[in-house]
Amino acid sequence: MTRFFLIGAPIAVAAALVFGGGDGSVRPADAAGDGTVPQAPTTTGAPNPLKAGTADEQKALEARIAKMPAGLAAPGKKELAAQLVASADNSTLDWRGAYDDIEDIGDGNGYTAGVIGFCSGTNDMLQLVEYYTKQHPGNPLAPYLPALRQVDGTDSHEGLDPGFTDAWKKAAEDPAFREAQDVMRDRIYFDPAVRLAKMDGLSTLGQFIYYDAMVLHGPGVGPSAFYGIREAAMKKARTAAEGGDEKAYLNAFLDAGRAVMKTQRTERERDTSRIDTAQRVFLREGNMDLKVPLTWQTYGETFRITTQPAGSP
Numbered sequence: 171m172t173r174f175f176l177i178g179a180p181i182a183v184a185a186a187l188v189f190g191g192g193d194g195s196v197r198p199a200d201a202a203g204d205g206t207v208p209q210a211p212t213t214t215g216a217p218n219p220l221k222a223g224t225a226d227e228q229k230a231l232e233a234r235i236a237k238m239p240a241g242l243a244a245p246g247k248k249e250l251a252a253q254l255v256a257s258a259d260n261s262t263l264d265w266r267g268a269y270d271d272i273e274d275i276g277d278g279n280g281y282t283a284g285v286i287g288f289c290s291g292t293n294d295m296l297q298l299v300e301y302y303t304k305q306h307p308g309n310p311l312a313p314y315l316p317a318l319r320q321v322d323g324t325d326s327h328e329g330l331d332p333g334f335t336d337a338w339k340k341a342a343e344d345p346a347f348r349e350a351q352d353v354m355r356d357r358i359y360f361d362p363a364v365r366l367a368k369m370d371g372l373s374t375l376g377q378f379i380y381y382d383a384m385v386l387h388g389p390g391v392g393p394s395a396f397y398g399i400r401e402a403a404m405k406k407a408r409t410a411a412e413g414g415d416e417k418a419y420l421n422a423f424l425d426a427g428r429a430v431m432k433t434q435r436t437e438r439e440r441d442t443s444r445i446d447t448a449q450r451v452f453l454r455e456g457n458m459d460l461k462v463p464l465t466w467q468t469y470g471e472t473f474r475i476t477t478q479p480a481g482s483p
Contacts, residue, residue: 231369235365235368235369238368239374241364241367241368241373241374241377242364242367242374242377242378242381242460243364243377245480246478246479246480247374247460248360249479249480250460250462250464250475250478250479251360251378251381251382252265253265253475253479254378254382254448254464254466255286255381255382255385256268257448257466257468257471257473258382258443258444258448258468258469259287259385261468261469261471263473263475265285266285268284268285269284269285269342269347269348269351270284270338270339270342270343271283271284272284272334272335272338272339273335274325274327276436277435277436277439278291278325278435279291279292279325280292280295280321280324280325280326280327281295281327281330281334281335281338283295283338284298284338284342284351285348285351285352285355286351286355286359286385287385288351288354290318290321290322290327290330291321291322291323291324291325291326292322292323292388293322293323294354294358295318296315296318296319296322297354297358298350298351298354299311299312299314299315299318300315301350301353301354302341302346302347302350303315305346305350306344306346306347309341309344309347310337310338310340310341311334311337311338311341311347313337314329314330314333314334314337316329317329317330317334318330358389359381359384359385359389360381360384362384362389363377363380363381363383363384363396364377364380364381366380366400367379367380367381369411370409370410370411370419371409371410371411371412371416372409372410372416372419372420373416373458373459374458374459374460375420375449375452375453375457375458375459375460376410376416376420376458378449378460379420379423379424379449379453380396380400380423382444382449383396383399383423383427384396386427386431386444387399387427387430393430394430394433399423399426399427399430400423400426402422402426403419403422403423403425403426404419404422406422406425406426407419407421407422416458417453417456420453421450421453424445424449424450424453427445428442428445428446431445438469441469443467443468443469443470444468447466447467447468448466448467448468451466452464452466461478462475462476462477462478463475463476463477
């Protein structure tokens with residue numbers, strides 16, 4: 171699982187990337203202000219794409235979203251989304267088996283770990299450990315917080331080796347740490363992706379396509395990150411909320427994401443099967459509600475879900 175945008179590192183661009191805190195860092199979970207509206211990175215002076223402009227517009231937006239079907243946020247669909255992502259990232263449908271996973275996969279993001287691939291180089295792992303430590307100060311990962319802050323934005327293991335991987339696995343035995351991983355996955359990736367997809371008038375399938383792209387490319391505004399990919403797609407087709415054809419827009423979005431994947435450093439990163447033989451298949455079949463049974467392939471392996479999953483991750 172990779173992040174093609176360093177979501178926590180200071181970025182040297184003409185206009186600083188900010189969340190509202192103005193410190194030049196991109197920290198999706200920290201900036202949620204009132205705790206109800208997820209934040210998205212913006213260039214200075216640009217509106218948060220997850221919010222409306224005025225208070226009245228925001229109220230109207232909240233009312234519109236509240237009236238929408240749960241879509242991917244419905245418990246069974248959310249479980250389905252977790253299985254689909256796990257099939258692409260870990261070649262399994264058992265996403266819950268990944269809480270204790272940790273390795274450096276050589277993608278330039280340091281250690282990748284846990285249920286959604288939190289990375290030591292992309293700030294989301296730091297946010298997770300900070301969140302967990304605030305609630306459970308004596309946890310096995312707490313001593314590594316200074317090192318995580320130091321390596322944030324790099325692929326360095328300095329201060330983490332040799333004990334960090336064992337500490338992660340030990341922490342993953344704690345139900346509270348597993349819950350913390352779920353919370354931060356939702357706060358950084360799932361909730362903003364689903365919310366924005368609903369704002370764009372997208373179906374359950376469209377919401378999943380946004381979520382998978384958010385996980386894969388990271389919630390950044392650069393051309394290789396989620397918001398950059400969305401911007402590229404919107405130049406090619408209108409969203410459903412803009413009166414466009416949803417399938418045409420989603421094809422444009424998948425094209426933009428696929429183009430980014432083809433530029434990456436490793437063969438696995440360049441493999442676009444999660445689009446070509448999974449998401450594009452669902453779209454071509456017109457399965458906009460992600461109804462089961464589903465059959466798809468990632469990296470040449472075939473997966474099937476024959477009954478609607480129950481429960482919520």
